[in-house]
Structure formats: structure tokens, C-alpha cells
Amino acid sequence: MSPHAPPPSSPRSLPYALPHSATLAWWLTAWLRGHEQTDHVLDVLAADTHLLEGGSALDLLVRCRGAGATGAGLALPVDGDPLGLGGPRAFNEAALEAGQAVVAGELGLVPTEVGETVQWTPHAAARRQLPDVGEADRALREALLVAARDLADLDVARWRPEAADALMDLHHRPELDAPLGTPPRCVELAGRGLQAWSIVDLALVDDGGALSAHEVERRRDLLTPLGRAARRAIVAACSPEVWPEG
Numbered sequence: 001m002s003p004h005a006p007p008p009s010s011p012r013s014l015p016y017a018l019p020h021s022a023t024l025a026w027w028l029t030a031w032l033r034g035h036e037q038t039d040h041v042l043d044v045l046a047a048d049t050h051l052l053e054g055g056s057a058l059d060l061l062v063r064c065r066g067a068g069a070t071g072a073g074l075a076l077p078v079d080g081d082p083l084g085l086g087g088p089r090a091f092n093e094a095a096l097e098a099g100q101a102v103v104a105g106e107l108g109l110v111p112t113e114v115g116e117t118v119q120w121t122p123h124a125a126a127r128r129q130l131p132d133v134g135e136a137d138r139a140l141r142e143a144l145l146v147a148a149r150d151l152a153d154l155d156v157a158r159w160r161p162e163a164a165d166a167l168m169d170l171h172h173r174p175e176l177d178a179p180l181g182t183p184p185r186c187v188e189l190a191g192r193g194l195q196a197w198s199i200v201d202l203a204l205v206d207d208g209g210a211l212s213a214h215e216v217e218r219r220r221d222l223l224t225p226l227g228r229a230a231r232r233a234i235v236a237a238c239s240p241e242v243w244p245e246g
Contacts, residue, residue: 017194018176018190018194018234018238019074019076019099019100019234020048020050020100020111020118021074021075021076021100021101021102021109021111021238022074022100022190022234022238023044023045023048023050024045024050024060024072024102024109024111024120025072025073025074025102025238025239026178026179026182026238027041027044027045027179028041028061028064028069028071028072028102028104029071029072029073029179029181029182029240030179030180030181030182031061031179032064032065032069032070032071032072032104033070033071033181033240035179035180035181036179036180036181038058038061041061041179042057042058042061044177044179045057045060048118049116049117049118050117050118050120051117051118051119051120052119052120052122053112053119053120053121053122060109060120063107063122064104064105064107064109067104067105067106067107068105068106069104069105069106069107070105071104071105071240071241072102072103072104072109072240073102073103073104073128073130073235073238073239073240073241074100074101074102074103074234074235074238074239075095075100075101075102075103075128075235076099076100076231076234076235077092077095077096077099077100077101078096078099078231079096081228081231082095082096083231083232083235084101084103084128084130084235084239085101085103085128086103086125086126086127086128086129087125087126088124088125088126090123090124091108091110091123091124091125091126094108094110094121094123095108095110098110098111098112102120103125103128103239104125105125106124106125106126107122107123107124107125108122108123108124108125109121109122109123110123130235130236130239130241130242131232131235131236131242132236132242133183133185133186133189133236133237133242133243133244134244135236136189136193136229136232136233136235136236136237137185137189137233137236139229139232139233140189140192140193140196140229140230140232140233142229143196143225143226143228143229143230144196144226144229146225146226147196147199147222147223147225147226150222175191176190176191176194178190183243183244185244186236186237186238186243187237189233189234189236189237190233190234190237190238192233193229193230193231193232193233193234193237194230194234196226196227196229196230196233197227197230197231197234199226200223200226200227200230204219204220204223
């Protein structure tokens with residue numbers, strides 16, 4: 001699975017899906033903090049067949065606890081924006097190539113799809129800087145308003161009606177399966193981030209039938225801030241270092 005939410009086929013049946021690293025970050029955090037039992041977490045990870053490279057799903061949990069991690073957070077880097085990464089270089093490069101990673105204390109985990117399994121390669125990881133939940137929430141709301149206005153000016157309904165419908169139906173959000181201990185505000189923010197990410201992906205499919213290179217570039221320029229805000233929202237929502245207290 002791509003780290004990106006796949007483009008929706010219709011505005012009423014959006015196939016939202018968290019990146020592998022977001023799922024692992026949430027459930028690892030719940031397990032490390034004692035909110036979820038081992039058997040339940042292993043059942044969830046088995047659904048996507050998460051394994052430590054050369055080991056099992058249980059080995060993955062044990063490796064994180066052995067590294068002294070008390071939580072696990074998400075990284076969603078892209079070229080020019082290493083969101084959620086703090087180094088070192090080897091880990092950053094592997095995470096950038098994968099488009100996602102998990103940071104659990106000083107342990108970094110990068111996913112690779114191998115057949116039907118998701119194998120996680122361990123790396124050394126350094127402390128990182130993250131947007132807080134409130135900041136990411138405000139930025140996403142603002143980016144959605146701006147994108148809706150600008151795409152209306154470009155007649156999005158003509159060249160990509162599904163994207164226009166999704167923008168008009170922002171209250172129709174995905175329901176995510178979050179573990180115990182995950183703040184409800186973060187679950188909601190992750191859902192809205194995925195929703196915005198899907199709108200961006202959908203609007204950029206085959207460049208929306210753009211008539212010229214200039215039009216393609218203009219649409220991408222308008223959608224880039226929304227895509228960045230969506231990634232920041234998902235990273236904040238799936239990184240316990242910045243979760244609100246209580």
C-alpha cells in the first residue's frame with residue numbers, strides 16, 4: 001500500500017486507509033503504555049501481516065520495548081519536507097524512499113512490502129521536531145478553506161467532479177479503528193487529514209484532464225499546501241510526543 005490514502009472512487013464510499021506506519025504507531029503506543037493487551041495488538045497487526053525483518057510481529061513489539069520506547073510516532077517525509085524525521089542520515093534516506101516510518105524512542109522502523117507482508121527494518125533514530133495537534137488542526141482547517149475557494153475558481157466540478165463533491169461533503173469523515181488510549185481529538189484529526197489527502201490525490205489523478213502544462217502546474221501549486229497540511233495533521237495525530245494531556 002502506498003503511504004498515501006488511495007484516490008476515492010466516489011465521494012460516498014471513500015476508501016480511506018491509514019499508512020502502515022500510522023497503524024503501527026498507534027497500536028505500538030497503546031501496547032507500550034499498557035492500554036491494549038498483547039494478544040489484541042498482535043491480532044490487529046496480523047491483519048496487515050506486520051513483521052520485524054527476519055522475525056515476527058511479537059519480535060517487533062519486543063524490539064521496541066527493549067529499546068526503551070514509551071511510545072511510537074509517525075513520519076511522512078517527502079522530498080524537501082522530512083516531516084517527522086530527526087536523523088541520522090541513513091534512517092532519513094530509508095524513510096524518504098518508503099515515504100513513511102515509525103519512530104519509537106531511539107529506534108526507527110521503515111516498512112517494506114514483501115508479498116502479503118509488511119516487513120519493518122530497524123534503524124537508529126534521533127530526536128525530532130513535530131507540529132503540535134492544535135497547530136496541525138488549525139493549519140488543516142485553513143488549507144481546506146483556501147483549497148475549496150481556489151479549486152472553485154478553477155472550476156474543479158468540471159474537470160474532477162468527484163473532488164468537488166468531496167470538498168462539499170467534508171462532514172462525511174472516515175471512522176478509524178484506533179486503540180484504547182488514543183485521544184479522541186487525534187482520531188478525529190487523523191480522519192480529517194486522510195480526507196484532505198484523498199481529495200488532493202483525487203484532484204491530481206491524470207492531472208484532471210488539464211488542457212495545458214500551465215494549468216497542470218497551477219493546480220499542483222494550489223493543492224500542495226493542502227497536501228502538506230494533511231500530512232502534518234496525520235503525523236501529529238499519530239505521534240504521542242505531541243498529544244494533548246489528559
